[in-house]
Protein backbone atom coordinates (compact mmCIF):
# COMPACT_ATOMS: atom_id res chain seq x y z
CA UNK A 1 0.00 0.00 0.00
CA UNK A 2 2.92 2.33 0.61
CA UNK A 3 4.13 1.64 -2.92
CA UNK A 4 0.86 2.94 -4.37
CA UNK A 5 1.46 6.22 -2.54
CA UNK A 6 5.02 6.69 -3.80
CA UNK A 7 4.25 5.42 -7.32
CA UNK A 8 2.43 8.67 -8.03
CA UNK A 9 5.80 10.46 -8.11
CA UNK A 10 7.49 7.94 -10.41
CA UNK A 11 7.87 8.11 -14.17
CA UNK A 12 7.25 4.40 -14.71
CA UNK A 13 7.24 3.22 -18.32
CA UNK A 14 4.31 1.07 -19.49
CA UNK A 15 6.57 -1.91 -20.03
CA UNK A 16 10.23 -2.74 -19.41
CA UNK A 17 12.36 -4.65 -21.90
CA UNK A 18 14.82 -7.21 -20.63
CA UNK A 19 18.20 -7.64 -22.28
CA UNK A 20 19.55 -10.86 -20.85
CA UNK A 21 23.33 -11.02 -20.71
CA UNK A 22 23.81 -14.39 -18.97
CA UNK A 23 25.66 -15.70 -22.01
CA UNK A 24 27.98 -12.67 -22.26
CA UNK A 25 28.50 -10.82 -18.94
CA UNK A 26 27.28 -13.93 -17.08
CA UNK A 27 30.10 -15.90 -18.68
CA UNK A 28 32.54 -13.29 -17.34
CA UNK A 29 31.86 -14.80 -13.89
CA UNK A 30 35.31 -15.99 -12.85
CA UNK A 31 35.53 -19.75 -13.37
CA UNK A 32 32.55 -19.98 -15.72
CA UNK A 33 32.94 -21.01 -19.36
CA UNK A 34 30.13 -22.46 -21.43
CA UNK A 35 30.37 -24.61 -24.52
CA UNK A 36 28.60 -23.73 -27.75
CA UNK A 37 25.98 -26.39 -27.09
CA UNK A 38 25.36 -25.20 -23.51
CA UNK A 39 24.91 -21.62 -24.69
CA UNK A 40 22.46 -22.73 -27.35
CA UNK A 41 20.40 -24.61 -24.75
CA UNK A 42 20.36 -21.62 -22.41
CA UNK A 43 19.38 -19.30 -25.28
CA UNK A 44 16.44 -21.57 -26.13
CA UNK A 45 15.26 -21.39 -22.53
CA UNK A 46 15.70 -17.61 -22.38
CA UNK A 47 13.62 -17.32 -25.53
CA UNK A 48 10.87 -19.45 -23.98
CA UNK A 49 11.09 -17.33 -20.85
CA UNK A 50 10.28 -14.35 -23.05
CA UNK A 51 13.27 -12.01 -22.74
CA UNK A 52 13.31 -9.32 -25.42
CA UNK A 53 16.98 -9.55 -26.32
CA UNK A 54 19.65 -12.16 -25.62
CA UNK A 55 23.23 -10.94 -25.65
CA UNK A 56 24.60 -14.25 -26.88
CA UNK A 57 28.30 -13.59 -27.41
CA UNK A 58 31.22 -11.22 -27.93
CA UNK A 59 31.90 -12.47 -31.47
CA UNK A 60 35.36 -10.99 -32.00
CA UNK A 61 36.70 -12.74 -28.93
CA UNK A 62 36.90 -16.35 -30.24
CA UNK A 63 35.79 -18.75 -32.99
CA UNK A 64 33.57 -20.47 -30.39
CA UNK A 65 31.80 -17.18 -29.64
CA UNK A 66 31.20 -16.66 -33.35
CA UNK A 67 29.80 -20.17 -33.67
CA UNK A 68 27.47 -19.49 -30.71
CA UNK A 69 26.15 -16.33 -32.36
CA UNK A 70 25.74 -18.00 -35.75
CA UNK A 71 24.01 -21.08 -34.38
CA UNK A 72 21.66 -19.11 -32.14
CA UNK A 73 20.77 -16.81 -35.03
CA UNK A 74 19.78 -19.89 -37.07
CA UNK A 75 17.22 -20.91 -34.40
CA UNK A 76 14.90 -18.06 -35.44
CA UNK A 77 14.10 -17.18 -31.86
CA UNK A 78 11.50 -14.61 -30.91
CA UNK A 79 14.12 -12.79 -28.84
CA UNK A 80 16.59 -10.51 -30.62
CA UNK A 81 20.01 -12.10 -30.94
CA UNK A 82 22.63 -9.58 -29.88
CA UNK A 83 26.41 -9.58 -30.19
CA UNK A 84 28.73 -7.33 -28.20
CA UNK A 85 31.34 -5.20 -29.99
CA UNK A 86 33.93 -2.67 -28.89
CA UNK A 87 33.81 0.61 -30.78
CA UNK A 88 35.96 -0.98 -33.44
CA UNK A 89 35.11 -1.85 -37.03
CA UNK A 90 36.66 -5.31 -36.71
CA UNK A 91 34.43 -6.13 -33.71
CA UNK A 92 31.32 -5.00 -35.56
CA UNK A 93 32.40 -6.94 -38.66
CA UNK A 94 32.82 -10.06 -36.55
CA UNK A 95 29.28 -9.63 -35.22
CA UNK A 96 27.82 -8.90 -38.68
CA UNK A 97 29.58 -11.98 -39.99
CA UNK A 98 27.52 -14.04 -37.51
CA UNK A 99 24.26 -12.56 -38.85
CA UNK A 100 23.17 -11.15 -35.48
CA UNK A 101 20.20 -8.81 -35.71
CA UNK A 102 21.30 -6.54 -32.86
CA UNK A 103 24.74 -5.16 -31.97
CA UNK A 104 25.59 -3.71 -28.58
CA UNK A 105 28.64 -1.50 -28.90
CA UNK A 106 30.46 0.19 -26.05
CA UNK A 107 33.38 2.41 -25.18
CA UNK A 108 34.65 3.68 -21.83
CA UNK A 109 33.87 7.34 -21.21
CA UNK A 110 34.97 8.00 -17.62
CA UNK A 111 38.21 9.89 -16.84
CA UNK A 112 39.74 6.64 -15.54
CA UNK A 113 38.93 4.73 -18.71
CA UNK A 114 39.99 7.60 -20.95
CA UNK A 115 43.34 8.23 -19.27
CA UNK A 116 44.53 4.82 -18.12
CA UNK A 117 42.76 2.22 -20.23
CA UNK A 118 42.04 3.68 -23.64
CA UNK A 119 44.58 6.53 -23.54
CA UNK A 120 42.22 8.58 -25.67
CA UNK A 121 40.79 12.07 -25.35
CA UNK A 122 37.10 12.93 -25.06
CA UNK A 123 36.70 13.83 -28.73
CA UNK A 124 38.38 10.68 -30.01
CA UNK A 125 36.11 8.51 -27.88
CA UNK A 126 33.03 10.42 -28.97
CA UNK A 127 33.89 10.08 -32.63
CA UNK A 128 34.64 6.33 -32.26
CA UNK A 129 31.23 5.89 -30.64
CA UNK A 130 29.46 7.80 -33.40
CA UNK A 131 31.40 6.08 -36.22
CA UNK A 132 30.61 2.66 -34.80
CA UNK A 133 26.89 3.36 -34.40
CA UNK A 134 26.75 4.75 -37.94
CA UNK A 135 28.59 1.69 -39.24
CA UNK A 136 26.11 -0.64 -37.52
CA UNK A 137 23.13 1.33 -38.79
CA UNK A 138 24.58 1.39 -42.33
CA UNK A 139 24.22 -2.40 -42.20
CA UNK A 140 20.56 -2.12 -41.20
CA UNK A 141 21.18 -3.69 -37.79
CA UNK A 142 19.64 -2.60 -34.49
CA UNK A 143 22.25 -0.67 -32.50
CA UNK A 144 22.58 -0.27 -28.75
CA UNK A 145 25.29 1.94 -27.29
CA UNK A 146 26.81 1.79 -23.81
CA UNK A 147 29.10 4.45 -22.39
CA UNK A 148 31.13 2.05 -20.28
CA UNK A 149 31.63 3.35 -16.73
CA UNK A 150 28.89 5.92 -17.42
CA UNK A 151 28.23 6.36 -13.72
CA UNK A 152 31.74 7.74 -13.16
CA UNK A 153 31.64 9.97 -16.24
CA UNK A 154 31.24 13.76 -16.04
CA UNK A 155 27.53 14.44 -16.70
CA UNK A 156 28.01 17.06 -19.46
CA UNK A 157 30.35 14.80 -21.41
CA UNK A 158 28.11 11.75 -20.90
CA UNK A 159 25.10 13.70 -22.19
CA UNK A 160 27.14 14.87 -25.17
CA UNK A 161 28.21 11.31 -26.07
CA UNK A 162 24.68 9.94 -25.73
CA UNK A 163 23.28 12.88 -27.72
CA UNK A 164 25.82 12.27 -30.49
CA UNK A 165 25.04 8.55 -30.82
CA UNK A 166 21.34 9.35 -30.78
CA UNK A 167 21.91 11.73 -33.71
CA UNK A 168 23.86 8.91 -35.39
CA UNK A 169 20.72 6.76 -35.30
CA UNK A 170 21.24 4.52 -32.27
CA UNK A 171 18.13 2.51 -31.28
CA UNK A 172 18.82 2.00 -27.57
CA UNK A 173 21.03 3.78 -25.08
CA UNK A 174 22.41 1.91 -22.14
CA UNK A 175 23.82 3.39 -18.95
CA UNK A 176 26.25 0.92 -17.41
CA UNK A 177 27.09 1.13 -13.73
CA UNK A 178 30.22 -0.81 -14.61
CA UNK A 179 31.67 -1.13 -11.10
CA UNK A 180 28.38 -0.89 -9.19
CA UNK A 181 29.08 2.49 -7.56
CA UNK A 182 25.60 3.96 -7.74
CA UNK A 183 22.99 4.13 -5.01
CA UNK A 184 19.29 4.11 -5.92
CA UNK A 185 18.83 7.87 -5.51
CA UNK A 186 21.85 8.77 -7.66
CA UNK A 187 20.70 6.34 -10.36
CA UNK A 188 17.26 7.92 -10.25
CA UNK A 189 18.80 11.37 -10.62
CA UNK A 190 21.07 10.36 -13.52
CA UNK A 191 18.32 8.68 -15.54
CA UNK A 192 15.89 11.54 -14.89
CA UNK A 193 18.47 14.05 -16.14
CA UNK A 194 19.33 12.00 -19.25
CA UNK A 195 15.64 11.53 -20.03
CA UNK A 196 15.28 15.31 -20.38
CA UNK A 197 17.35 15.18 -23.60
CA UNK A 198 17.47 11.60 -24.86
CA UNK A 199 14.44 10.40 -26.74
CA UNK A 200 15.43 6.81 -27.66
CA UNK A 201 14.72 4.17 -24.99
CA UNK A 202 17.22 4.17 -22.15
CA UNK A 203 18.36 1.06 -20.31
CA UNK A 204 20.68 0.28 -17.42
CA UNK A 205 23.34 -2.35 -16.85
CA UNK A 206 24.02 -2.55 -13.12
CA UNK A 207 26.78 -4.46 -11.36
CA UNK A 208 26.39 -5.74 -7.84
CA UNK A 209 29.63 -4.68 -6.14
CA UNK A 210 27.68 -3.23 -3.22
CA UNK A 211 24.69 -5.54 -3.51
CA UNK A 212 22.68 -2.72 -5.12
CA UNK A 213 22.37 -3.91 -8.72
CA UNK A 214 18.69 -4.80 -8.48
CA UNK A 215 17.80 -1.73 -6.39
CA UNK A 216 19.65 0.55 -8.81
CA UNK A 217 17.95 -1.06 -11.82
CA UNK A 218 14.53 -0.55 -10.23
CA UNK A 219 15.38 3.00 -9.36
CA UNK A 220 16.31 3.63 -12.99
CA UNK A 221 12.91 2.27 -14.03
CA UNK A 222 11.25 4.59 -11.50
CA UNK A 223 12.93 7.44 -13.39
CA UNK A 224 11.60 6.17 -16.72
CA UNK A 225 14.23 3.68 -17.96
CA UNK A 226 12.61 1.33 -20.47
CA UNK A 227 15.17 -1.48 -20.45
CA UNK A 228 17.15 -3.44 -17.86
CA UNK A 229 20.17 -5.66 -18.51
CA UNK A 230 20.10 -8.67 -16.24
CA UNK A 231 21.44 -12.19 -15.87
CA UNK A 232 19.95 -15.41 -14.59
CA UNK A 233 21.07 -15.95 -10.98
CA UNK A 234 22.81 -12.56 -11.04
CA UNK A 235 25.87 -14.06 -12.72
CA UNK A 236 28.46 -11.68 -14.10
CA UNK A 237 31.80 -10.01 -13.73
CA UNK A 238 33.04 -9.80 -10.07
CA UNK A 239 29.95 -9.66 -7.79
CA UNK A 240 27.71 -10.12 -10.81
CA UNK A 241 24.90 -8.25 -12.54
CA UNK A 242 21.32 -7.51 -11.57
CA UNK A 243 19.55 -10.82 -11.12
CA UNK A 244 16.89 -11.26 -13.80
CA UNK A 245 14.52 -13.18 -11.56
CA UNK A 246 14.61 -10.49 -8.87
CA UNK A 247 14.26 -7.56 -11.28
CA UNK A 248 11.40 -9.18 -13.16
CA UNK A 249 9.43 -10.26 -10.10
CA UNK A 250 9.87 -6.85 -8.47
CA UNK A 251 8.79 -5.02 -11.63
CA UNK A 252 5.72 -7.18 -12.11
CA UNK A 253 4.54 -7.56 -8.53
CA UNK A 254 5.84 -4.43 -6.77
CA UNK A 255 5.39 -1.90 -9.57
CA UNK A 256 2.57 -3.57 -11.52
CA UNK A 257 4.51 -3.35 -14.80
CA UNK A 258 3.35 -5.65 -17.58
CA UNK A 259 6.13 -7.78 -19.06
CA UNK A 260 6.41 -10.65 -21.54
CA UNK A 261 8.22 -12.93 -19.11
CA UNK A 262 6.72 -16.35 -18.28
CA UNK A 263 7.56 -16.08 -14.62
CA UNK A 264 6.60 -19.69 -13.88
CA UNK A 265 9.78 -20.73 -15.75
CA UNK A 266 12.13 -18.75 -13.51
CA UNK A 267 13.07 -21.50 -11.06
CA UNK A 268 13.70 -24.09 -13.75
CA UNK A 269 15.92 -21.76 -15.80
CA UNK A 270 17.80 -20.76 -12.66
CA UNK A 271 18.46 -24.42 -11.84
CA UNK A 272 19.46 -25.13 -15.43
CA UNK A 273 21.96 -22.26 -15.53
CA UNK A 274 23.29 -23.25 -12.12
CA UNK A 275 23.88 -26.83 -13.32
CA UNK A 276 25.60 -25.70 -16.50
CA UNK A 277 27.79 -23.03 -14.92
CA UNK A 278 28.49 -24.92 -11.69
CA UNK A 279 27.55 -21.79 -9.72
CA UNK A 280 25.22 -22.97 -6.96
CA UNK A 281 22.65 -20.57 -5.58
CA UNK A 282 22.72 -19.92 -1.84
CA UNK A 283 19.55 -21.36 -0.25
CA UNK A 284 18.45 -17.88 0.80
CA UNK A 285 18.69 -16.43 -2.74
CA UNK A 286 15.56 -14.37 -3.41
CA UNK A 287 12.88 -15.88 -5.68
CA UNK A 288 14.77 -19.03 -6.76
CA UNK A 289 16.74 -20.15 -3.67
CA UNK A 290 15.78 -23.43 -1.98
CA UNK A 291 14.50 -21.52 1.04
CA UNK A 292 12.62 -18.81 -0.86
CA UNK A 293 9.33 -20.53 0.07
CA UNK A 294 10.48 -22.71 2.99
CA UNK A 295 9.25 -22.15 6.53
CA UNK A 296 10.62 -23.58 9.77
CA UNK A 297 9.83 -21.07 12.55
CA UNK A 298 6.74 -22.25 14.43
CA UNK A 299 4.97 -18.89 14.34
CA UNK A 300 5.49 -18.59 10.59
CA UNK A 301 4.35 -22.13 9.82
CA UNK A 302 1.25 -21.61 11.95
CA UNK A 303 0.46 -18.51 9.88
CA UNK A 304 1.29 -20.06 6.51
CA UNK A 305 -0.85 -23.13 7.19
CA UNK A 306 -3.85 -20.87 7.58
CA UNK A 307 -3.09 -18.25 4.95
CA UNK A 308 0.15 -18.48 3.00
CA UNK A 309 0.28 -14.72 2.40
CA UNK A 310 0.96 -14.16 6.09
CA UNK A 311 4.59 -15.02 5.41
CA UNK A 312 4.87 -15.17 1.63
CA UNK A 313 4.85 -12.05 -0.57
CA UNK A 314 4.05 -14.01 -3.75
CA UNK A 315 2.96 -17.59 -4.39
CA UNK A 316 5.66 -20.18 -5.14
CA UNK A 317 3.64 -21.23 -8.22
CA UNK A 318 4.17 -17.80 -9.78
CA UNK A 319 7.86 -18.57 -10.23
CA UNK A 320 7.67 -22.36 -10.55
CA UNK A 321 8.77 -23.00 -6.96
CA UNK A 322 7.20 -25.14 -4.24
CA UNK A 323 6.38 -24.38 -0.63
CA UNK A 324 8.24 -26.43 2.00
CA UNK A 325 7.55 -26.82 5.68
CA UNK A 326 10.84 -27.70 7.34
CA UNK A 327 11.22 -29.34 10.74
CA UNK A 328 13.99 -28.23 13.11
CA UNK A 329 14.90 -26.42 16.28
CA UNK A 330 12.39 -23.62 15.72
CA UNK A 331 9.48 -25.86 14.75
CA UNK A 332 6.14 -25.39 16.49
CA UNK A 333 3.45 -27.95 17.29
CA UNK A 334 1.23 -26.85 14.38
CA UNK A 335 3.90 -27.73 11.82
CA UNK A 336 4.40 -31.20 13.29
CA UNK A 337 0.65 -31.81 13.47
CA UNK A 338 0.25 -30.79 9.84
CA UNK A 339 2.98 -33.18 8.75
CA UNK A 340 1.56 -36.05 10.82
CA UNK A 341 -1.89 -35.39 9.31
CA UNK A 342 -0.35 -35.46 5.85
CA UNK A 343 1.07 -38.92 6.55
CA UNK A 344 -2.11 -40.12 8.27
CA UNK A 345 -0.31 -40.67 11.59
CA UNK A 346 -2.34 -40.17 14.77
CA UNK A 347 -0.58 -39.63 18.10
CA UNK A 348 -2.11 -39.03 21.52
CA UNK A 349 -0.96 -36.02 23.54
CA UNK A 350 1.77 -37.95 25.36
CA UNK A 351 3.14 -39.51 22.20
CA UNK A 352 3.02 -36.19 20.44
CA UNK A 353 4.99 -34.54 23.23
CA UNK A 354 7.68 -37.22 22.96
CA UNK A 355 8.10 -36.62 19.25
CA UNK A 356 8.00 -32.85 19.77
CA UNK A 357 10.74 -33.05 22.40
CA UNK A 358 12.89 -35.32 20.24
CA UNK A 359 12.68 -32.82 17.37
CA UNK A 360 13.58 -29.92 19.68
CA UNK A 361 16.46 -31.94 21.16
CA UNK A 362 17.90 -32.80 17.76
CA UNK A 363 17.41 -29.21 16.63
CA UNK A 364 19.27 -27.89 19.66
CA UNK A 365 22.17 -30.07 18.63
CA UNK A 366 22.17 -28.44 15.22
CA UNK A 367 20.62 -31.38 13.34
CA UNK A 368 18.12 -31.20 10.55
CA UNK A 369 15.03 -33.41 10.59
CA UNK A 370 13.53 -34.83 7.44
CA UNK A 371 9.98 -36.09 6.96
CA UNK A 372 11.34 -39.66 7.03
CA UNK A 373 12.86 -38.91 10.47
CA UNK A 374 9.52 -37.62 11.72
CA UNK A 375 7.72 -40.72 10.51
CA UNK A 376 10.28 -42.99 12.12
CA UNK A 377 10.08 -41.09 15.43
CA UNK A 378 6.30 -41.27 15.34
CA UNK A 379 6.35 -44.97 14.58
CA UNK A 380 8.77 -45.59 17.40
CA UNK A 381 6.54 -43.86 19.95
CA UNK A 382 3.56 -45.74 18.57
CA UNK A 383 5.49 -48.89 19.45
CA UNK A 384 5.74 -50.09 15.86
CA UNK A 385 9.38 -51.04 15.59
CA UNK A 386 10.62 -49.67 12.35
CA UNK A 387 10.79 -52.39 9.77
CA UNK A 388 14.36 -53.16 8.85
CA UNK A 389 14.58 -54.08 5.19
CA UNK A 390 18.34 -54.19 5.38
CA UNK A 391 19.94 -55.83 8.47
CA UNK A 392 23.59 -56.12 9.37
CA UNK A 393 24.49 -59.80 9.72
CA UNK A 394 28.24 -59.49 10.06
CA UNK A 395 31.01 -56.94 9.83
CA UNK A 396 34.79 -56.88 10.12
CA UNK A 397 37.40 -54.32 9.29
CA UNK A 398 41.14 -54.49 8.90
CA UNK A 399 43.37 -51.43 9.09
CA UNK A 400 46.84 -50.41 10.19
CA UNK A 401 50.14 -48.95 9.03
CA UNK A 402 51.03 -49.98 5.47
CA UNK A 403 47.74 -51.89 5.20
CA UNK A 404 44.98 -50.87 2.80
CA UNK A 405 41.91 -50.42 5.07
CA UNK A 406 39.46 -53.18 4.07
CA UNK A 407 35.94 -53.85 5.36
CA UNK A 408 33.85 -56.98 4.90
CA UNK A 409 30.12 -56.53 5.32
CA UNK A 410 27.39 -59.17 5.38
CA UNK A 411 23.86 -57.82 4.88
CA UNK A 412 20.42 -59.39 4.94
CA UNK A 413 18.63 -57.46 2.18
CA UNK A 414 14.95 -58.32 2.40
CA UNK A 415 15.75 -61.95 3.23
CA UNK A 416 18.68 -62.38 0.89
CA UNK A 417 22.16 -62.68 2.42
CA UNK A 418 24.90 -60.80 0.55
CA UNK A 419 28.56 -60.21 1.35
CA UNK A 420 31.09 -57.73 -0.01
CA UNK A 421 34.62 -56.64 0.85
CA UNK A 422 35.83 -53.18 -0.13
CA UNK A 423 38.81 -50.96 0.52
CA UNK A 424 38.75 -47.26 1.35
CA UNK A 425 40.93 -44.39 2.53
CA UNK A 426 40.14 -45.42 6.09
CA UNK A 427 38.03 -48.05 7.87
CA UNK A 428 34.85 -45.90 7.80
CA UNK A 429 35.21 -45.24 4.09
CA UNK A 430 35.90 -48.95 3.45
CA UNK A 431 32.80 -49.97 5.45
CA UNK A 432 30.51 -47.49 3.66
CA UNK A 433 31.95 -48.53 0.29
CA UNK A 434 31.17 -52.17 1.08
CA UNK A 435 27.55 -51.35 2.07
CA UNK A 436 27.05 -49.20 -1.01
CA UNK A 437 28.45 -51.87 -3.31
CA UNK A 438 25.90 -54.35 -1.93
CA UNK A 439 23.02 -51.89 -2.11
CA UNK A 440 24.05 -50.73 -5.57
CA UNK A 441 22.95 -54.09 -6.93
CA UNK A 442 19.32 -53.20 -6.17
CA UNK A 443 18.94 -49.44 -5.65
CA UNK A 444 20.97 -46.34 -6.27
CA UNK A 445 21.44 -44.69 -2.88
CA UNK A 446 24.09 -41.99 -2.50
CA UNK A 447 25.74 -40.65 0.63
CA UNK A 448 25.23 -36.85 0.49
CA UNK A 449 26.60 -35.82 3.88
CA UNK A 450 28.56 -37.42 6.69
CA UNK A 451 29.18 -35.82 10.10
CA UNK A 452 30.80 -37.25 13.17
CA UNK A 453 30.91 -35.82 16.67
CA UNK A 454 32.49 -37.08 19.90
CA UNK A 455 29.84 -36.73 22.60
CA UNK A 456 31.94 -37.53 25.65
CA UNK A 457 35.69 -37.05 26.18
CA UNK A 458 38.43 -39.68 26.14
CA UNK A 459 39.41 -42.38 23.67
CA UNK A 460 36.29 -44.37 24.59
CA UNK A 461 34.07 -41.37 23.79
CA UNK A 462 30.62 -41.98 22.42
CA UNK A 463 30.63 -41.09 18.73
CA UNK A 464 27.51 -39.73 17.12
CA UNK A 465 27.41 -40.20 13.37
CA UNK A 466 24.87 -38.34 11.31
CA UNK A 467 24.43 -38.98 7.58
CA UNK A 468 22.12 -37.75 4.84
CA UNK A 469 21.46 -40.12 1.96
CA UNK A 470 19.26 -39.91 -1.11
CA UNK A 471 18.07 -42.14 -3.90
CA UNK A 472 17.63 -41.52 -7.61
CA UNK A 473 13.97 -40.52 -7.05
CA UNK A 474 14.93 -37.70 -4.72
CA UNK A 475 13.87 -39.52 -1.51
CA UNK A 476 16.14 -38.21 1.25
CA UNK A 477 16.65 -39.48 4.77
CA UNK A 478 18.97 -38.90 7.63
CA UNK A 479 20.58 -41.71 9.57
CA UNK A 480 21.98 -41.51 13.08
CA UNK A 481 23.79 -43.71 15.48
CA UNK A 482 25.54 -43.11 18.75
CA UNK A 483 27.89 -45.87 19.93
CA UNK A 484 31.42 -45.95 21.26
CA UNK A 485 32.92 -47.37 18.08
CA UNK A 486 33.31 -44.85 15.29
CA UNK A 487 33.16 -47.44 12.51
CA UNK A 488 30.11 -49.21 13.94
CA UNK A 489 28.36 -45.87 14.48
CA UNK A 490 28.97 -45.07 10.80
CA UNK A 491 27.69 -48.45 9.60
CA UNK A 492 24.55 -48.17 11.80
CA UNK A 493 23.85 -44.59 10.67
CA UNK A 494 24.16 -45.51 7.00
CA UNK A 495 21.87 -48.54 7.41
CA UNK A 496 19.39 -46.38 9.36
CA UNK A 497 19.16 -43.92 6.45
CA UNK A 498 19.00 -46.70 3.84
CA UNK A 499 16.11 -48.37 5.68
CA UNK A 500 14.20 -45.10 5.89
CA UNK A 501 14.60 -44.55 2.17
CA UNK A 502 13.57 -48.10 1.30
CA UNK A 503 10.44 -47.80 3.45
CA UNK A 504 9.65 -44.50 1.71
CA UNK A 505 9.90 -46.11 -1.80
Ligand SMILES: CC(=O)SCCNC(=O)CCNC(=O)[C@H](O)C(C)(C)COP(=O)(O)OP(=O)(O)OC[C@H]1O[C@@H](n2cnc3c(N)ncnc32)[C@H](O)[C@@H]1OP(=O)(O)O
Pocket residue numbers: 025028058060061062085086087088106107108117118148178237
Ligand atom coordinates in the same frame (compact mmCIF):
# COMPACT_ATOMS: atom_id res chain seq x y z
C1 LIG B 1 32.73 -3.97 -19.07
C2 LIG B 1 32.78 -5.27 -19.85
O1 LIG B 1 32.35 -6.27 -19.36
S1 LIG B 1 33.41 -5.20 -21.40
C3 LIG B 1 33.47 -6.86 -21.95
C4 LIG B 1 34.62 -7.58 -21.34
N1 LIG B 1 34.70 -8.90 -21.87
C5 LIG B 1 35.83 -9.41 -22.34
O2 LIG B 1 36.86 -8.76 -22.36
C6 LIG B 1 35.79 -10.83 -22.78
C7 LIG B 1 36.30 -11.09 -24.20
N2 LIG B 1 37.52 -10.40 -24.49
C8 LIG B 1 38.49 -10.92 -25.31
O3 LIG B 1 38.39 -12.01 -25.83
C9 LIG B 1 39.65 -10.03 -25.61
O4 LIG B 1 39.88 -9.12 -24.54
C10 LIG B 1 39.43 -9.22 -26.93
C11 LIG B 1 39.37 -10.20 -28.11
C12 LIG B 1 38.15 -8.42 -26.90
C13 LIG B 1 40.57 -8.25 -27.17
O5 LIG B 1 41.75 -8.97 -27.04
P1 LIG B 1 43.20 -8.30 -27.30
O6 LIG B 1 43.20 -7.68 -28.64
O7 LIG B 1 44.19 -9.35 -27.02
O8 LIG B 1 43.30 -7.09 -26.26
P2 LIG B 1 43.23 -7.07 -24.68
O9 LIG B 1 42.04 -7.77 -24.21
O10 LIG B 1 44.54 -7.46 -24.09
O11 LIG B 1 43.08 -5.48 -24.42
C14 LIG B 1 41.90 -4.82 -24.76
C15 LIG B 1 42.15 -3.86 -25.94
O12 LIG B 1 40.87 -3.34 -26.34
C16 LIG B 1 40.87 -1.90 -26.22
N3 LIG B 1 39.52 -1.55 -25.87
C17 LIG B 1 38.87 -1.86 -24.73
N4 LIG B 1 37.62 -1.44 -24.80
C18 LIG B 1 37.48 -0.86 -26.02
C19 LIG B 1 36.39 -0.28 -26.66
N5 LIG B 1 35.20 -0.26 -26.07
N6 LIG B 1 36.53 0.21 -27.89
C20 LIG B 1 37.74 0.14 -28.51
N7 LIG B 1 38.83 -0.42 -27.94
C21 LIG B 1 38.68 -0.92 -26.71
C22 LIG B 1 41.90 -1.63 -25.16
O13 LIG B 1 42.35 -0.32 -25.22
C23 LIG B 1 42.98 -2.64 -25.54
O14 LIG B 1 43.61 -2.15 -26.68
P3 LIG B 1 45.21 -2.35 -26.94
O15 LIG B 1 45.42 -3.82 -26.99
O16 LIG B 1 45.41 -1.69 -28.26
O17 LIG B 1 45.87 -1.69 -25.80
Ligand SMILES: CC(C)C(=O)C(=O)O
Pocket residue numbers: 025106146148149174176177178179205207
Ligand atom coordinates in the same frame (compact mmCIF):
# COMPACT_ATOMS: atom_id res chain seq x y z
C1 LIG C 1 29.69 -3.68 -21.99
C2 LIG C 1 29.21 -2.98 -20.78
C3 LIG C 1 27.76 -2.67 -20.85
C4 LIG C 1 29.46 -3.75 -19.53
O1 LIG C 1 29.39 -4.95 -19.50
C5 LIG C 1 29.70 -2.99 -18.29
O2 LIG C 1 29.90 -1.78 -18.35
O3 LIG C 1 29.70 -3.63 -17.23
